[in-house]
Amino acid sequence: MAESHAVAHAAQGTGHASIKTYINVAVALTILTAIEVASLYIPGIPNWLLVTALIVMAALKFFLVVGFFMHLRYDSNIMRALFVGPLIIAIAIILALMALFSAFILLPRHFS
Amino acid sequence: MDHAVGAHAVHDPNIGNTGLDHRKIGMWIFLGSDCMFFGSLIGTYLSYKGKSLSGPGPHDVFNIPLTSYSAALLLASSLFMVLALAKLDENRVKAAAFWLFLTAAAGLHFVLNQVYEFYTFAMHEGLRLSTNLFGSSFFVLTGFHGAHVTGGVLWLSILVVLALQGRIDRRDYTKVEIAGLYWHFVDIVWIAIFAIIYLIP
Numbered sequence: 001m002a003e004s005h006a007v008a009h010a011a012q013g014t015g016h017a018s019i020k021t022y023i024n025v026a027v028a029l030t031i032l033t034a035i036e037v038a039s040l041y042i043p044g045i046p047n048w049l050l051v052t053a054l055i056v057m058a059a060l061k062f063f064l065v066v067g068f069f070m071h072l073r074y075d076s077n078i079m080r081a082l083f084v085g086p087l088i089i090a091i092a093i094i095l096a097l098m099a100l101f102s103a104f105i106l107l108p109r110h111f112s
Numbered sequence: 113m114d115h116a117v118g119a120h121a122v123h124d125p126n127i128g129n130t131g132l133d134h135r136k137i138g139m140w141i142f143l144g145s146d147c148m149f150f151g152s153l154i155g156t157y158l159s160y161k162g163k164s165l166s167g168p169g170p171h172d173v174f175n176i177p178l179t180s181y182s183a184a185l186l187l188a189s190s191l192f193m194v195l196a197l198a199k200l201d202e203n204r205v206k207a208a209a210f211w212l213f214l215t216a217a218a219g220l221h222f223v224l225n226q227v228y229e230f231y232t233f234a235m236h237e238g239l240r241l242s243t244n245l246f247g248s249s250f251f252v253l254t255g256f257h258g259a260h261v262t263g264g265v266l267w268l269s270i271l272v273v274l275a276l277q278g279r280i281d282r283r284d285y286t287k288v289e290i291a292g293l294y295w296h297f298v299d300i301v302w303i304a305i306f307a308i309i310y311l312i313p
Contacts, residue, residue: 019198026191033187036311037180051312058307061187062300069190070296071289076132079140086144090151097155101163 016071025068032057126286139290143297146260150301153256154308157249164244173237174310175229182225183306186261189218190299193292203282209275212288215295216268219261226258250309257305260298267291 017025036057039050067073072080097103126133161170196211230251233239241251271291274280280288 016194016197016201019195022191022194022198026187029187029190030184033180033183036307037176040176040311040313047313054307054311058303061303065190065296065300065303069194069299070293076130078130078132078137082137082140083144083147086147090147093148093151094155094158097152097159101159103159103161103163 016074017068021068025064029061029064032061133286135290136286136293139293143293146297146301150253150257150304153249153253154304157253157309160245160249164246166244168237168239168243169246170250170309171313173233173239175232176310178225178229179306179310182222183302185218185222185225186299186302189215189222190296192218193295197285197289197292200280200282200285200288205275205278205281208280208288209272212268212272212275216265216272219265219268219295219298223258223261223265226254226261230255253309254305257298257301260301264291264295264298268295 036054039045039053045053066083072083126135128134128137130137192211192215196208196215199205199207199211239247239250241248268291271280271288
């Protein structure tokens with residue numbers, strides 16, 4: 001019922017997930033956050049691996065919230081473009097500023 | 113009446129020729145521009161990272177357990193927000209008001225945690241806006257995020273009052289959804305700040 005409701009709304013750009021899906025997403029967000037914090041206290045993880053893992057987990061959480069809680073997964077392509085376009089520019093701004101100031105956190109010092 | 117407008121617009125002035133709600137499109141445009149704003153602040157923080165000439169540095173002052181708790185609060189508030197919308201969609205306005213209240217309360221708790229964090233940094237750790245590059249970039253980035261959360265708490269509080277007064281029902285779903293979009297946005301910005309600023313060594 002809830003899923004067919006979501007599909008019906010999707011055609012108008014106003015769809016959303018079921019409550020069960022929301023709970024599942026919240027559980028996934030909680031587990032990812034717990035792993036993020038716990039990874040800081042595990043000794044011996046190489047810096048590059050820790051940084052990569054933290055960025056990947058944060059990106060997963062980011063897209064879970066945007067896709068399900070903000071309903072972008074069920075919304076129209078126009079809404080998606082309005083958000084994803086500036087998001088790409090924002091990431092480009094971060095990378096450009098880091099390049100300008102030689103501050104690449106993933107690379108060893110002699111490359112930065 | 114302007115006969116050039118589409119059929120949807122005749123029934124609902126908020127729906128344009130695309131079949132989409134203008135208010136929702138406006139909010140997504142705002143959120144897109146806010147992405148670039150926070151992208152600039154995060155980029156500046158990362159550019160200054162490790163370049164302060166004097167202390168204290170990030171790992172002298174950060175309280176990871178407190179910040180993790182704050183992150184959990186915002187994530188929980190996002191769940192409360194979608195539950196409020198789901199209840200409003202069922203036209204259970206009082207239940208929607210309850211979840212909206214919990215959302216605003218979690219947001220307020222987050223802001224109070226941040227006030228405590230800023231106070232501790234300034235008064236006990238000697239880190240202020242002008243202490244070093246870390247201080248200026250950290251306070252500006254997290255301060256603007258905190259201001260966004262505060263604005264969201266006020267917006268949600270107004271919705272709670274309107275719902276309790278019976279001035280919101282299922283027909284106002286889009287108005288509440290737009291407030292929800294803003295609220296989830298402050299959550300995703302915190303997801304980025306929490307990982308990039310607090311957790312990455």
